[in-house]
Amino acid sequence: MTKGTISLIALVGVVFAILSSVFIVDERQKALVLQFGQIVKVQEEPGLGFKIPFIQEVVRYDDRILALDTPATEVTPSDDRRLVVDAFARYRISDVVQFRQAVGVGGLRAAEDRLEGILNPVIREVLGSDGVTSNTILSADRASLMQRITTQARARALPLGLEVVDVRLKQTNLPEQNLEATFARMRAEREREAADEIARGEEAALRVRAQADRTVVELVSEAQKTADITRGEADAQRNAIFADAYGADEEFFEFRRSLDAYEKSIRGENSTLVINPNDAFFDYLKSPEGVAERR
Known part of the structure; x- marks a missing residue:
């Protein structure tokens, strides 16, 4: 092997070693430098970082606010009217060292499982506390309930190196x-x-x-x-x-009354009256001589 070949191999090795010792952390990340599983350096600021090649490794974690949908949880308010609550939480990794120590190599998946184990009991505890009814949960007062859930979940998540930013109730339904x-x-x-x-x-x-x-x-x-x-x-x-x-004129009056009586008693073409012809009813139907003689 010639000296030129050896020099080229050495140069390539040096370049590779230099590249292996450099890592980049962008603004969305935090990084830990591990040596044999132990934390030797924390890189929270974006930019270039250095590590010992082949001995140290870099583990990056998301520094953004993340979301976690919790499974539906059945709660029993103080009025014993059971409800099924669907919630979601927003959180971020606040302390990468504590986070690494708490979840180990499990990463975000293990952290979310443990955070879910915190949220569900807190939701049941707050929504099932004294004075909280189903009407309270379904009214505008749910904002204060969500704040209570957030406060309690944040305190319990701190040992995991997590900061619970917010907890929201998406849906509140009755069991089937x-x-x-x-x-x-x-x-x-x-x-x-x-x-x-x-x-x-x-x-x-x-x-x-x-x-x-x-x-x-x-x-x-x-x-x-x-x-x-x-x-x-x-x-x-x-x-x-x-x-x-x-x-x-008494005589005219009697004549008029007689005519009215004739009109009322004789109606139609075949009207028949059975009465004595010498009765005074027919005085004005007789000849004037007969009437005079009767009087």
């Missing part, structure tokens, strides 16, 4: 076995409200009809009264006219 009973109760309540509305409507309709019937009776009674008064006044005027006519 309770849905049908809840819907049945809601239907019964709506039917009862509908029956109450119908009853109130019928009661109002009865009052309106009664008032209308009363008004009709009063109007008819008043009209009948007015008609009777008018009819009585007309009869009085007629009788007065008849009396005046009778006093002025």
Whole structure:
């Protein structure tokens, strides 16, 4: 082997050693330099870092805010109305050294499993505490409940080197076995409200009809009264006219009354009266001589 070849191999080895001793940490990461599994250096600032080639290794961790969806958790508020809560958390690695010591080589997956084991009990504890009802969880007060969950989860996650930024409740539903009973109760309540509305409507309709019937009776009674008064006044005027006519010409009055009687008693073409022909009823149907003789 020539000296040139040896020099080239040596140069390549040196370049490789130099490249192996340099690592880059970008702004989204934090890094640990490990030597035989032990932490010898922490690189939290972005930029170039150096390590001993072949002896030391670099482990990088995400420095961004991460999200974790928790599985649905069943909680029992103080009113014993069970709910299924679906939540998610936002967290970040705040202390990479403590994080490495807590989760070891498991990394983020192991950390999320342990964080999930923290969140679920905290959610059940807060939502099941005294004074917290299902209506509280479903109302605007849930914001304060989420803050309580965040505070407690943050304190319990600190030994893992994690900072819990926020915990949010995504969905709050009833368990499947309770849905049908809840819907049945809601239907019964709506039917009862509908029956109450119908009853109130019928009661109002009865009052309106009664008032209308009363008004009709009063109007008819008043009209009948007015008609009777008018009819009585007309009869009085007629009788007065008849009396005046009778006093002025007694014979004409009797003649007029006889004609009215003929008109009322003889109606139609085949009307027949069975009566004594000498009766006074026919005085004005006889000849003038006969009438004079009768008188």
